Amino acid sequence: MDSFLKLKSEFDNLVSKIKIPGAETRMTSIDPSNYKLSDKIANLTEKDLLPHIDTAQPETREFLQCVINILLDYVNACNNRNEKILEFHHPEDMKKLLDLDINDNPAPLQQLIVDCATTLKYQVKTGHPHFFNQLSCGLDIISMAGEWLTATANTNMFTYEIAPVFILMENVVLSKMRDIIGYSGGDSILAPGGSISNLYAFLAARHKMFPGYKEHGPRGLPGDLCMFTSDQSHYSVKSCASVCGLGTENCVMVPSDEHGKMIASELERLILERKARGQIPFFVSATAGTTVLGAFDPLNEIADICEKYNCWFHVDAAWGGGLLLSKKYRHPRLSGIERSHSVTWNPHKLMGALLQCSSIHFREDGLLLSCNQMSAEYLFMTDKLYDIQYDTGDKVIQCGRHNDIFKLWLQWRAKGDVGFEAHMDRLMELTQYEVKRIKEQSDKFHLILEPELVNVSFWYIPKRLRGIPHSSDKEKELGKICPIIKARMMQAGTLMVGYQPDDRRPNFFRSIISSAAVTEKDVDFMLEEIDRLGQDL
Amino acid sequence: MDSFLKLKSEFDNLVSKIKIPGAETRMTSIDPSNYKLSDKIANLTEKDLLPHIDTAQPETREFLQCVINILLDYVNACNNRNEKILEFHHPEDMKKLLDLDINDNPAPLQQLIVDCATTLKYQVKTGHPHFFNQLSCGLDIISMAGEWLTATANTNMFTYEIAPVFILMENVVLSKMRDIIGYSGGDSILAPGGSISNLYAFLAARHKMFPGYKEHGPRGLPGDLCMFTSDQSHYSVKSCASVCGLGTENCVMVPSDEHGKMIASELERLILERKARGQIPFFVSATAGTTVLGAFDPLNEIADICEKYNCWFHVDAAWGGGLLLSKKYRHPRLSGIERSHSVTWNPHKLMGALLQCSSIHFREDGLLLSCNQMSAEYLFMTDKLYDIQYDTGDKVIQCGRHNDIFKLWLQWRAKGDVGFEAHMDRLMELTQYEVKRIKEQSDKFHLILEPELVNVSFWYIPKRLRGIPHSSDKEKELGKICPIIKARMMQAGTLMVGYQPDDRRPNFFRSIISSAAVTEKDVDFMLEEIDRLGQDL
Incomplete structure (x- = not known):
């Protein structure tokens, strides 16, 4: 803690070395004092509303x-x-600004209104056109309306009995997504995030190839199972090896090339190496859109190797899957995905569906059920009024499952296929614009690589380092600057762009354009603002 | 499929043997034709709203x-x-009533409005006072408002950077919940459902007791790991053994007594039996509130055995955890929970928080992080502006995590501790009322056991079986009646009560009172309506 405080103090000095205007020129329009309930209900409590008081429709409506x-x-x-x-505000300061205590007694309705407004006053506006910080940016109005309805319907997704319309919607949308991937038939499920989706793929693969594993575990297998993914893959793939009992040392990290793509020949070499040790390679997870660089692994080459060595071929397209909707950008990036056994695809990322909305798709039907069912007859009975093939509860490891379909269905209906394709093309076009602007200002910015997706990786070059040839020493200096500019952004409140190191280089900026709110002017603003915030560094 | 159709036909004949009034006497007030946008915006599409058109605030507001x-x-x-x-409606009929297709072209805004209304017209009203079907019933107004706000804030929970207020709320509420459990210190996380919460407990236990497992898997252990839970436990516990690679045969199902409680002496016998086989017992999951009968395992007895045999003691209180809030009902049911290593507790069940809201609590701090972190430095950097101990991304297997805290925080703030306690006591009081009414009508209803929670298990006795002594043959007949009455309820649209078989008996009704909307009159209605629907059987 002491070393943290020391570092923090040095860091704070650097961040505040110069006065950065920003905070003063921007407003925060959400003001908790603006929202007033009528005197009649301000001091009521929730016990005075529905469902406690049958006649409280007007009061309930006014509050809502x-x-x-x-x-x-x-x-x-x-x-x-x-x-x-x-x-x-720093966490300790923020705690002082907020009143988060839960008391013995009920808070009056007016206090709850103030709480809601205060919460949003201090929340980061992830839908702001100058938020380039996360893979999930933007605030899709239709998907948001869908999520409001979902909350109000407040149902679970395990049976047709209690979620008839939503279950049918899942069938329509997931079947459409499998068609787009290039599967005929198959099965899918919506899961709470890409990491759990990848876990579903791992489990189905293990179950398909070693059906006795579910009951007996690794006993009887002639060697240890091992799996393969690139060193740029999302960490949830490696996490499968930990969670599912293989051990992380049996998740082999295949080297990637300088563009962040898995080197297929290295995959083959490592499969052979593990086989020579008596291990059983069974699962390969390729990435279509890596988290940092946005790289696409060579799917066809990997598919060939999986066929040759009898491995399950999973594609983690949580991030890049959205490009399947674009005729222009789908190929060559996602060519070969139709040869996979399973695909993770998160509509809450490129497609802008509200959090969370993640899907996992399988080429083979029936696997989800045989892999995950625990025969909980007491929950999922077969003597029902309706055709129980629509019930999903026995296919998942979650039992209760949040309704993540309605927001996506409504959004897709609102856009149509044409609208989603135009959205994808527009995000890619804006990314190309950003790349062009960075190249035009090569004195101030250093583009790290040509992006394949909407991730743009770059350094900002402060005045003192301009004109000096690029070198690893220079990279170190550029890397030190990122956290300071980021801290200044946050304090000024004008911009959010992420940064991180990777295996090859120290900290660099990675901007993400996945919000429909962004325009060319916003891209210009991002670069100008970084320059302004870094002028003295 | 043929046999399904045959069964369905026989079943439908029975269901419709008599004309059951009901549908005609009840209304469905949501009528899609009632909701009209102004002519000015009815034919616009989402491209005409924010964020696409900067000046479209009025249109966006009218639509929303x-x-x-x-x-x-x-x-x-x-x-x-x-x-x-x-x-x-049966699935195939429902498909004809709905227009679920996603087209090439965008749907106009008025169509989206009709879609929303139609969806709710055919949705099951899980908040209706006559819905006794699921562990999660009711529609808490404050929690719903919280979920609307959560949707609009649309952020992920992995860092303080993008969810500052929500992260602090999580700290406040989860720390309060640990205090209520009886832990001092510790750590917690909100997870997508009780099954994943139980999985977190399993993973932390394995990691704590066998720290090398994360990297090496089972290699080097002197025997197979095995785990224990009662035959009444939720199937997700057994699922851990499958998912995590132990094999389901190493999840030992401990017999329960006639009240559905784990028999502690059987647990000890089975631990010894497995040890004698060279296995390593390491994890015991007790249930506080079983799914069907609502039984509480004897926690103190189980804690003693766990201490004796050095097993991790997990309590799955997903369902019964809410009673921790009641001084009157907490003891003896949950006595001993403070001795556990981990507790699953779902506020979306007894506490009525909106779906989903599930929590997992650990007595020891730091385990979540050391168990689950994959050192994804590229996502969770340590050179940040603020104290990174508030970031949660590296503690979970999910990476992105839905914001499940705000709806619970706001609801708890609205009720206060006093309000939640009164809510628990009221649910239990209503349950006792139901039991009393069933006993008073013992010609028509057969109470299966005295409930410890809000699950009431009973049979309806049709006229032809009244006065006949109870026997296993009679139980079989009573069991056959449940699906028919349930089908009639659904067709009449007047009532929803679940039924299921268990290890000891054929189908029986299990009503759940977990909704704040329910009153004594609704309990009376439930029993009267079952009698009405079953009059000829």
């Missing part, structure tokens, strides 16, 4: 409408470029 | 407000006893 007024104002604020993206 | 009007009407409908709970 007041919450909605805050939300509608927040939607406007998110779309206003003059708004701060965030009001940054 | 219209969705909200539907939701507010649905809230009223859920609380109206004259409303049908559901409009049942």
